[in-house]
Amino acid sequence: MTSIFAQDTIDAWRRERQLDPEPLRRLRASFLRKFEGWKRAVEHLPPEHRDDFRRRFTPHSLTLADRRDSNLDGASKLLFRTAGDLPLESVILRVASGRTSLCVSSQVGCAARCDFCATGRMDIVKNLSAEEILDQVVQAGQIIAAEGRRLRNIVFMGMGEPLHNEPELHRALALLVDPLSFNLHPSRIMVSTVGIPPGMLRLAQLHPQVRLALSLHSVRPDVRQTLMPISLRHGLDELHSAMREVTRIQQREIMVEYLLLAGVNDTAEDLRLLPEFLRDINVHVNLIPYNPIDDAPHLAASSPERSRQFAAGLKAAGLRVTTRYSLGSDVAAACGQLVRGHQRRRVNA
Numbered sequence: 001m002t003s004i005f006a007q008d009t010i011d012a013w014r015r016e017r018q019l020d021p022e023p024l025r026r027l028r029a030s031f032l033r034k035f036e037g038w039k040r041a042v043e044h045l046p047p048e049h050r051d052d053f054r055r056r057f058t059p060h061s062l063t064l065a066d067r068r069d070s071n072l073d074g075a076s077k078l079l080f081r082t083a084g085d086l087p088l089e090s091v092i093l094r095v096a097s098g099r100t101s102l103c104v105s106s107q108v109g110c111a112a113r114c115d116f117c118a119t120g121r122m123d124i125v126k127n128l129s130a131e132e133i134l135d136q137v138v139q140a141g142q143i144i145a146a147e148g149r150r151l152r153n154i155v156f157m158g159m160g161e162p163l164h165n166e167p168e169l170h171r172a173l174a175l176l177v178d179p180l181s182f183n184l185h186p187s188r189i190m191v192s193t194v195g196i197p198p199g200m201l202r203l204a205q206l207h208p209q210v211r212l213a214l215s216l217h218s219v220r221p222d223v224r225q226t227l228m229p230i231s232l233r234h235g236l237d238e239l240h241s242a243m244r245e246v247t248r249i250q251q252r253e254i255m256v257e258y259l260l261l262a263g264v265n266d267t268a269e270d271l272r273l274l275p276e277f278l279r280d281i282n283v284h285v286n287l288i289p290y291n292p293i294d295d296a297p298h299l300a301a302s303s304p305e306r307s308r309q310f311a312a313g314l315k316a317a318g319l320r321v322t323t324r325y326s327l328g329s330d331v332a333a334a335c336g337q338l339v340r341g342h343q344r345r346r347v348n349a
Contacts, residue, residue, distance in 0.1 A: 001058040003131045004031065005175060013056060017049060025180065031059065032182050035141035035151070061131040062088075064139055078140060082108070086126060088159055090136045092144060100144050101153040104136045106169055107160025112194045114215070115227045116259060118293040119159045128160070130171035137182065154184065157192040157213070163199030173207050186210045192257065194230045197242035204249040212246060213255040213286075214239075218265040219277040227264070236277070243281050253282045253320075259290055260302035266310050275317035284320045287311055 002009050014024055023045050031041035038059040042050050065087070066079035074094030081087055091103040109122035141151050154176065156162045162169045169191070175181045176189060186209035193200060194215045203212060218224040224231040243254055256278065260266050278285070287310065290301035302310065307323060314321045 002056060003061060004057050004059050005131050005134055005181070006057075007180070010057065013053070019046065019049065028180060032138065035138065035145040037142070060135050060139065061129065062135045062139065067143075076143070078136070078143075080136065080139070082126075082128075082132060086124060088128065088132075088136075090140055090158055092140050094149070098149075099152045100149045101155060102137060102140045102144075102151060103155050103158045104133060105158035105160055106133060106156055106162040106165050110160045111164055112161045112228065112230050114194060114229075116217075116261070116290065116293070116296055116299055118295065121293075121295045127165040127168060130168045130175065133168065133172040134175060134182075137176070153188050153190070155190045155192065155213075157190070161194055161196070162191050163193045163196040163203070166199055166202065170203075170206055173210060177207075177210075190255065192255075194228055195234055195239050195242075196230070197234055197238050200242050200246055201249075204246045208250050211252070211255065212250070213257055214243065215257045215259075217257070217259050217261075218270065219273050220265075220270065223265055223270075227261075240277065240281070243283075247282045253284050256283045256285045257288060258285055259288045260307050260310060261290055262300045262302045262306070264299065266302045266306055271310060271313045275314060275319055278319060284322065285314055287314075287321060287323045289325065 004010070010024065011021075014021060026044040027041045030036045030044060031038065041059075042053060045053055062080040062082060064078060065081045068077045068079075070076070074092075074096075076092040076094075078090045078092065079087060080090065086108045088105045088108050090105060093101040093103060095101075105128065107125060107127055109125040110117070110119045111125050113120040137151075137154060144151050156169070173186075173189065173191075176184050177186045186207060190211040190213050191203060192213040192215060200212065200214075203210065215228070216224075217227050219236060221231070221236055224236065247254060258265070258274070274285075287307060289307070290299060292299070292301070311321050311323050
């Protein structure tokens with residue numbers, strides 16, 4: 001069967017049957033914007049064509065295998081499985097203000113292998129297709145809509161490095177902002193990267209309004225290389241140049257993600273060097289509490305007092321700073337915790 005996201009194939013199907021395009025527009029609006037069920041969406045088609053459409057096109061490429069709701073906050077972790085039975089996770093984030101965001105995955109596993117991230121410890125690494133990325137949005141969107149909420153933001157901060165899966169990422173982004181598909185404003189989408197300068201520049205050029213988040217975590221080369229092996233390939237000088245060019249192209253700030261680790265990157269030297277590194281770039285610094293993982297017992301979160309001091313020091317240096325509070329830690333849905341261990345086999349991306 002063909003995916004509902006194969007617009008050219010669907011349009012060819014319509015032309016073959018000499019159908020007016022309006023029923024298909026209503027079907028897409030029902031399914032991809034209002035997040036109504038597939039049965040209800042297909043009812044927008046003329047009755048004589050519904051069965052044929054259902055036989056030809058499928059609404060989902062993933063199976064929702066499990067859902068875990070936090071008892072602490074408004075987070076829900078969704079475990080999906082691909083057609084090949086590989087696990088991936090998404091997280092619905094409901095905040096007190098009423099805004100609802102969705103954190104989606106772009107890969108099963110992650111080749112970046114950051115020291116603080118559980119996903120990077122997985123043996124599985126597979127690129128997700130655009131259809132698999134978008135089906136996370138559809139199925140989570142249906143859950144959110146059933147609650148009377150509206151999906152406001154989509155962040156590519158789940159499993160995987162989005163810029164290691166550029167073709168499918170760009171296909172997914174194009175459909176998310178397409179007026180005939182999800183029709184989201186690009187400023188409501190954020191792509192997070194560990195720092196791959198060529199991919200950052202391509203993203204800025206192809207999607208100038210999509211927001212970019214950079215996982216920086218240290219501007220001391222030895223520390224960053226230990227925390228993030230990708231820094232051995234793309235050093236801080238290259239990253240700094242890319243950040244400046246991205247802000248020139250997009251004419252907006254980059255979100256800088258900074259995980260606070262006790263004695264690792266929260267020292268007086270870090271507090272001196274970080275503003276210096278960022279002084280000529282339009283950024284907003286997001287300070288993130290560390291969520292422990294079993295595979296990194298050598299890392300610990302900065303104390304609340306040190307976190308406050310670090311934030312105050314950055315603000316005093318003229319930076320815009322927010323201290324983030326992770327949701328879903330009790331269901332392993334917080335930053336860096338997304339992983340499932342009951343299927344450990346390597347597949348080719």
